[in-house]
Amino acid sequence: MYVFLAVYLTIYGGAHLYLLRRTLKAFELGAPFPAFFLMLGLFMVGAPMLVRILERIQLEAPARVIAEIGYSWMGCFFLFLSASLALDLFGLILKAVGQMLQRDLSFSEPGLVAASLCIALAASIYGLFEARHVKVEQVVLESTKLPAGVGRLRIVQVSDVHLGLMVGRPRLEQILAQVAALKPDLLVSTGDLVDGQMDGLKGLDTVLATVRAPLGNFAVLGNHEVFAGVGPSVAFTTRGGYRMLRGEAVAVNSYLTVAGVDDPAVRYRQKEKGSAVSEKEMLEKVPQDHFTLLLKHRPAIDPGAQGKFDLQLSGHVHKGQIFPFNLITHLAYPAKMGLSRFGTSWLYVSRGTGTWGPPIRVLAPPEVTVIDVVQRVMGNEQ
Known part of the structure; x- marks a missing residue:
């Protein structure tokens, strides 16, 4: 149990730290955004654990609300992370091609983050639809x-x-x-x-x-x-x-x-x-x-x-x-x-x-x- 918790916090928490810091830096967001992003990340990373605690003390209604929020965020966040990594790879390929052609084909950092976020949001909305239509x-x-x-x-x-x-x-x-x-x-x-x-x-x-x-x-x-x-x-x-x-x-x-x-x-x-x-x-x-x-x-x-x-x-x-x-x-x-x-x-x-x-x-x-x-x-x- 403790090993799983350590792995979960390292991977999921680390991914939040990476993406939230990258977003702040890309759009040059100052106060109060860093504090807000930190609190948001801590809550979302802790949400699945909080749900289990609320379930065990039989607080089903708040557990359901936090589960809907926390797990919906988890799905969207994983899509955001996947899109970011895929676009980063694509950007590296374009950069290499640009160097060969002596042209600047690279994306701006704000553009990459914004595109990743748009892909994640669109995919999440589609995913909600797909999950409710059983084939x-x-x-x-x-x-x-x-x-x-x-x-x-x-x-x-x-x-x-x-x-x-x-x-x-x-x-x-x-x-x-x-x-x-x-x-x-x-x-x-x-x-x-x-x-x-x-x-x-x-x-x-x-x-x-x-x-x-x-x-x-x-x-x-x-x-x-x-x-x-x-x-x-x-x-x-x-x-x-x-x-x-x-x-x-x-x-x-x-x-x-x-x-x-x-x-x-x-x-x-x-x-x-x-x-x-x-x-x-x-x-x-x-x-x-x-x-x-x-x-x-x-x-x-x-x-x-x-x-x-x-x-x-x-x-x-x-x-x-x-x-x-x-x-x-x-x-x-x-x-x-x-x-x-x-x-x-x-x-x-x-x-x-x-x-x-x-x-x-x-x-x-x-x-x-x-x-x-x-x-x-x-x-x-x-």
């Missing part, structure tokens, strides 16, 4: 494991909804309306259904329970459920009509098995105990003629489990949520977004359905995923 992504997979008479198995996936202070009842009702319209046979949540605290969830379990799939609703733990507390998170999800799979495989019918594993964060928290069963051991007990669906929050394939399931559904990475952070998440989790194949197994990585932290998404629209598993036509190879 339906459709995938079709062929399988020989569907019995005669079952023409299609429709699986609908939500992931990383992050219900809480920032994502509340209106967003949940919007998501569920889209899910219900898709008429899933099976509905799954691949982790982070709730955010890092249990605040803002009153009544949302009842709303969640209004959409039930004929073959069942299933869920697994994400890292944020662990942060909020495994016990309360499991209880909330169960009241919402989902069966939580924690290192177990459930035969839904004569041809379908759904398996799920805990997020690794469970093992990292000493007070919580995760399943001791490995993915390989769990899946080896599943009948080979069943279509096996594996729910796993993080998009990583266990080498020992590869080939022992038909489709793994994951989330976690949000596609970075705000461009260009997808480049960073790709370094941590190289699996591509969407559908990819690993031998005889498939992996689908969702961009997530809600938002974490900043209530914006830039070039990473939220999604509800519908996977139609259909009977493989004889001679048709995937």
